Amino acid sequence: MPALMGTDPAGDGAPRGNGVSGTLDTWTRWPSREALSSERMTRPRRLLSRLVRAVFIGLLLWSTLFRSGLPGWGIALALVAIVVCGTSLVVYFRATLEQRLWLSLGSLGLVLAVGVAAHATGFDLPAAVLWCAAAIMSLERLPLGAAVIATGAALGAFALVNEDPWPTTAAVTAGIALAGYVLRLDAEARGHAQQLLAQERAARVAEAESAALAERGRIAREIHDVLAHSLSAQLVHLEAARLLIEGGGDRQQILGRVVAARSMASEGLAETRQALSALRGEMTPVEDFLRELVASDRASVAVTGERRDLTAEASQAVRRVAQEALTNVRKHARGAKVTVLLEYGEGEVTLDVRDSGGSPGELAASGAGYGLLGMRERAELLGGSLEAGPEQEGFAVRLKVPG
Numbered sequence: 442m443p444a445l446m447g448t449d450p451a452g453d454g455a456p457r458g459n460g461v462s463g464t465l466d467t468w469t470r471w472p473s474r475e476a477l478s479s480e481r482m483t484r485p486r487r488l489l490s491r492l493v494r495a496v497f498i499g500l501l502l503w504s505t506l507f508r509s510g511l512p513g514w515g516i517a518l519a520l521v522a523i524v525v526c527g528t529s530l531v532v533y534f535r536a537t538l539e540q541r542l543w544l545s546l547g548s549l550g551l552v553l554a555v556g557v558a559a560h561a562t563g564f565d566l567p568a569a570v571l572w573c574a575a576a577i578m579s580l581e582r583l584p585l586g587a588a589v590i591a592t593g594a595a596l597g598a599f600a601l602v603n604e605d606p607w608p609t610t611a612a613v614t615a616g617i618a619l620a621g622y623v624l625r626l627d628a629e630a631r632g633h634a635q636q637l638l639a640q641e642r643a644a645r646v647a648e649a650e651s652a653a654l655a656e657r658g659r660i661a662r663e664i665h666d667v668l669a670h671s672l673s674a675q676l677v678h679l680e681a682a683r684l685l686i687e688g689g690g691d692r693q694q695i696l697g698r699v700v701a702a703r704s705m706a707s708e709g710l711a712e713t714r715q716a717l718s719a720l721r722g723e724m725t726p727v728e729d730f731l732r733e734l735v736a737s738d739r740a741s742v743a744v745t746g747e748r749r750d751l752t753a754e755a756s757q758a759v760r761r762v763a764q765e766a767l768t769n770v771r772k773h774a775r776g777a778k779v780t781v782l783l784e785y786g787e788g789e790v791t792l793d794v795r796d797s798g799g800s801p802g803e804l805a806a807s808g809a810g811y812g813l814l815g816m817r818e819r820a821e822l823l824g825g826s827l828e829a830g831p832e833q834e835g836f837a838v839r840l841k842v843p844g
Contacts, residue, residue, distance in 0.1 A: 468586035471540045472625065476632030477582055478538060519564075522555050526571065529555075530578075537582040545583060549575055549591055553598065560602055572599040573617050580621030581628060588625075592618060658822075665815055671709030678702035727751060727759050731781055734763060740778070746785030754823055755844035759783070759792050762816045762827065766794040766838040774799035777835060789825070790844040798834035816840070 471477075529548040536544040556571035572595045579591035596614045603610045682698035685691070725733075731742045751759070763781060770779055777799035784791040813829050816838070820827040825842030 469584050471537075471584050472582065472629055473632040473636065474538065474540075475635040476628040518562075522559065526552055526555050533578065534582075542584070542587060546587060546591065549579060549583075553595055556595075557598065560598075565602065568602070569599055572596070576617055577621035577624065580618065581624040588621075592621065668709055668713065671705050675702045675705045675709070678705065727756055727783065730760055731763055731783060734767060735779065735781060740767070740781055742781045742783070744783045744785075748785055751790060751844040755790060755842045758819050758823055758825070758842050759790065759840065761819060762792055762838065762840045763794060765813075765816055769836070769838075770794075770796045770799075774835060788843060789841055792840040793837070794839075795832065795837045796835040798836070 529551040533545055533548040533552075536548060552571055552575050556568040556575070559565075559571065560568035576592045576595040576599075579588045579595065582588075583591060596617060599617075600610050600614050603613070605613070678698045678701045682695050682702070685695045685698065728742070728744050728748070735742055767779065770777055774796045777796040779794065779796045782791075782793040784793070813827075816829070817827045820840055820842055823842045825840065827838070827840050829838045830836070
């Protein structure tokens with residue numbers, strides 16, 4: 442019996458383990474809290490449960506209080522017994538919900554004892570009702586090991602005092618035991634369904650939170666990719682203009698720096714608008730974007746493979762990697778010849794950007810140095826890869842993403 446004191450650690454009522462441990466768990470495991478609770482019962486099921494209880498209570502009251510020839514003190518004792526049984530059943534339901542075995546057995550034993558007292562004083566029908574109800578409730582709400590013992594005691598008492606032929610008595614006791622076990626299976630199925638529903642809701646909440654975090658990460662990458670190199674270049678030009686002004690530099694040089702900063706701001710604004718359009722799903726074809734991107738550079742664009750529509754994520758990755766790669770060429774290989782190759786493969790798309798090498802530009806020191814890291818992170822998030830490094834006299838960037 443001490444093994445029955447433990448409760449299911451996960452609280453879900455699911456059998457665990459195999460072999461001997463699985464068998465022991467089957468006999469000592471409580472029904473889940475969802476199975477024992479009536480909070481989430483459907484309205485028809487709740488009404489049916491209340492109707493059955495009302496019938497049992499009415500049967501007890503009628504067979505006890507309206508018995509002919511019952512003296513006043515007998516009615517008083519019957520009322521006390523009914524109150525004791527009602528209180529015991531309330532305690533039993535709460536104790537089983539809290540999975541407190543000894544309190545559950547004690548309250549149920551008190552009901553059985555009242556049944557014995559009722560039979561001893563000639564109230565055979567109330568005694569039979571109490572014993573049968575106790576048998577059903579024990580099978581429905583107790584761990585199976587304890588339920589078998591309690592049910593055996595209740596139905597054993599009923600069978601001993603029942604005056605029907607033994608085949609009838611055996612059929613009735615078997616039917617009562619079967620009814621209690623069916624109610625147990627029904628309650629466990631209902632509890633399992635409620636657990637699955639709760640898990641599904643939790644999974645949906647987690648999925649929504651994950652999607653929100655992914656979208657925040659995507660927006661953060663877009664902000665970096667669109668604005669970082671533009672703002673850093675503006676800062677370089679403005680800082681140079683400030684130094685020229687403080688040193689009494691040439692007016693044309695100062696004006697050139699300011700114009701360059703203005704040009705960078707204009708380009709950054711255009712890129713920001715483009716990024717916002719991309720976030721809304723309003724994107725031009727990747728090929729057109731690449732041609733527009735290299736229009737002012739010594740670059741050529743080639744497209745191979747069967748062209749198709751890419752996913753928004755793959756399309757954005759190609760655009761941003763191409764943009765970052767060309768920005769690095771302007772910074773570190775001024776005047777280099779650039780080739781851009783977009784290749785549609787089976788289940789993936791590849792972008793290859795190569796330059797022929799050149800001298801560092803005046804913007805080589807600008808930026809935070811996270812360009813390649815951001816491109817690689819973008820590719821890996823999509824299940825792709827990015828390779829970047831020196832090649833012959835220049836530099837090569839190669840992106841592969843599913844698409």
